[in-house]
Amino acid sequence: MAKMEVKTSLLDDMIGVGDMVLLEPLNEDSFINNLKKRFDHNEVYTYIGSVVISINPYRSLPIYTPEKVEEYRNRNFYELSPHIFALSDEAYRSLRDQDKDQCILITGESGAGKTEASKLVMSYVAAVCGKGAEVNQVKEQLLQSNPVLEAFGNAKTVRNDNSSRFGKYMDIEFDFKGDPLGGVISNYLLEKSRVVKQPRGERNFHIFYQILSGASEEFLCKLKLERDFSRYNYLGLDSARVNGVDDASNFRTVRNAMQIVGFMDHETQSVFEVVAAVLKLGNIEFKPESRANGLDESKIKDKNELKEICELTGIDQSVLERAFSFRTVEAKQEKVSTTLNVAQAYYARDALAKNLYSRLFSWLVTRINESIKAQTKVRKKVMGVLDIYGFEIFEDNSFEQFIINYCNEKLQQIFIELTLKEEQEEYIREGIEWTHIEYFNNAVICDLIENNQTGILAMLDEECLRPGTVTDDTFLEKLNQVCATHQHFESRLSKCSRFLNDTSLPHSCFRIQHYAGKVMYQVEGFVDKNNDLLYRDLSQAMWKANHSLIKALFPEGNPAKINLKRPPTAGSQFKASVATLMKNLQTKNPNYIRCIKPNDKKAAHIFNEALVCHQIRYLGLLENVRVRRAGYAFRQPYEPCLERYKMLCKQTWPHWRGPARAGVEVLFNELGIPEEEFSFGRSKIFIRNPRTLFKLEDLRKQRLEDLATLIEKIYRGWKCRTRFLLMKKCQIVIASWYRRYAQQKKYQKIKSSAITVQSYIRGWKARKLLRELKHLKRCNEAATVIAAYWHGTQVRREYRKFFRANAGRKIYEFTLQRLMQKYFLEMKTKMPSLSPIDKNWPARPYLFLDSTHKELKRIFHLWRCKKYRDQFTDQQKLIYEEKLEASELFKDKKALYPASVGQPFQGAYLEISENPKYKKLKDAVDEKIIIAEVVNKINRANGKAASRIFLLTKNNVLLADQKSGTIKSEVPLGDVTKVSMSSQNDGFFAVHLKEGSGAATKGDFLLSSDHLIEMATKLYRTTLSQTKQKLNIEISDEFLVQFKQDKVCVKFIQGSQKNGNIPTCKRKNNRLLEVAVP
């Protein structure tokens, strides 16, 4: 395999020459050699300018991959090595970008690769155009229409295993963005004779084989078919199987495609029912049956097949059976029924089969169109792809070949028109210097066929419509007369006997020198095929079918719509549709793909030079190259040219004022394009070399980018400027508002400061005024005071003589006296009681009388005390004196004291002078007795008490026996040194005697008395008055007593209560006498 390389230019690293325009030297040999060289290196595409020559490789090449699609996408036509994709891309882009409707014209012989090429173009466009769910569905439907139509419209021929037996032109519609919207398919004349008969080595339409191979048993059963080709008369047996074709899998592909395209299940079912019916029709056979009137009559041999057909299609069996036996001719309101002989019956059968099939095919196309129809009403751009049956020369060529070849003539014509004739004429028209290039113009051949008066088709129609016996021979005769002189018409029996001796030309044939070669047509069948007659009985029978599809296929069978007018002949129909097609193509920008077949064997790697040479010749490719070389690669009217490139030059950009031609001149001069590269025509500029155009395009692209940048720049500038201006405006507004605000603020500040200053000044002024006023007032007041004083002084001076000098003191004293008076008078009424213990005293009325008041209180108290004392007698006084003395001696010292306060001191408790008992004692004393009382004398030895009479006189203390009254002891007061007693509530007391005294021999006396306080007090008073010495009275709970020689301690203790309240005395030991005081 040759190395696949990415080429950046047509001239770089090419095998041979990629563009024949550059071929040097140019002649047939070099042309073919170049093709061969390229073909041998797998380069099947070669350019002639913008025309693509495609040589069928008969094997799959790895040059249609998605990567290749990407490689060619959006690239310049001449940039990469020649490819069908480059042409497709160019067409698609100029459709999308320049809004030019396109058509892709694919021409070439049968088997040259036209159908493949058309599919490649479509798949490329599908790959590069818009994406998206909706778009993809449209694409898918467009692409899937192919397998369906190929199954029903293609067949194996000797030339091509997949030969298109119909012409197809497909318009793909795009929106302004280049997204596909839908499509319209036009079909041209299906070769329907193939349904009933196929030449040797050929097959019927693929679909029959596909059904029988691919359908399930169940489905076949439903269709009442058997999986056996040999069972069906209509299927040519010799080549039922084609190498490399898998009918079964293709059947599945077809069914799948039908589903994608949008066929309903019941529609698919109906379609296959019709196909089955057609197949089965072929099996209906007739046998002759002689009738009494001598006429031959046909009869169906085996009605089983007929029955099945009727079951399949819902036709009444008797109706169909009758339609195969009789023919009703209607003329002038008369119906004449004639029987059909066997041959006529077969003819009727085949006619029905052909019609059924071809109408089914047309219905399929209509149905597909319904599905792929663009949904919107928006303006559409159109790309037409024409894939028509190729030029054909068979052994036996009939009406179909004639039609096919006519169509090819027309296509060649349009090619010549647009590439050779039109181009050359344009140079002349435009006044470009031009040497004419000879080429064969096939217009004469077209005229031979299609001329309205003398054309073959017109003759045929004339024959068909002519009353009387019309046969193919009468038609040939006619041709022989009319076309005898035509250069391209040959017939044995033509008037001019040019071909009288041409044995290669049978009598029943005529030959046409087509642009692509001579073709001999068998005249047999021309009239019939042109008439395309179907007996009305059959079409009516079909219309009666209980099968909606079949009914729809035969609308003329409706008795209500009987139309006695002849339908247009097949030839005239075809002519008309071809004319429409040509007109259509002429409105579009053509893109040519010229397919060449390298050999007749459908084999790879074989390059049959003679065969190729023949095709090159009739295709006029060499002339094409010559015209191209002599001419200019590109032309364009001045206006659009200037419009397109004016941005490349300063003078023309942005506006050129003046004629467009002058503008283009300036532009080209400015760009420095060499003069030989272009020519100025009358209305167009001609550019010789594509390179120049590409250069221009590149410059333009560059410049557009610059302009885009410029526009962007200007727009940005404008945007920034407007923004800036707006900002500036805003700034001014803001500033003015701010200034206003600031000034307002400042003004308010100044105003408030002014007010403050003003108020201070006013305040200051007011204060100053106030000060002055105050001063003035003070001055006035001062003056008044001075005046008052002065007046006072004057008055006083005047009145002084009227007053004594001490009048003030007197008044003071008087007042004081008055107050005192008042005080004392008030005191008189408020005096408290005379009781000395009354503590009440009126409150002091004046502060200055404080000391007086206190003094008065004291005096009053003293006075009332004196008053109280003055009530007492001397006796009472004495008693109180004694009581006072006792208080001084014992108060708070001796517990016995308080009880003694209430007891009056009686002194002489014993009535000594009265009681005779004590007469002796009385006599013995002879002194005034101060105390006479019974006391208990405590025995010094044992502590026992013994009653004694205690007497106190002025000088002595006497103790006498109570019974006898005998004096037991007598102690002068001077010998009494001390009296001791306890601090407790007892009456014990010790009288201590002066040592050495007479009475002291026995020791001190320890006594106990109920009237101890009285006795001690009187003893003390008496001692004091007699001896002028204070008697020592010791109060202590432990004291020493002198007993004879011993000193005994008398101790007072807390005693028990068992002896009542009487204290008990006990001699404890020599040294201790214990007194228990309860």
Ligand SMILES: Nc1ncnc2c1ncn2[C@@H]1O[C@H](COP(=O)(O)OP(=O)(O)O)[C@@H](O)[C@H]1O
């Ligand atoms: N580009 C191609 N690559 C490979 N095989 C091709 C190519 N073009 C055509 N063929 C082969 O040639 C056969 C005939 O091509 P086809 O397009 O049907 O011819 P046409 O439509 O011109 O009669 C195809 O079935 C295919 O096998």
Ligand SMILES: [Mg+2]
């Ligand atoms: Mg084809």
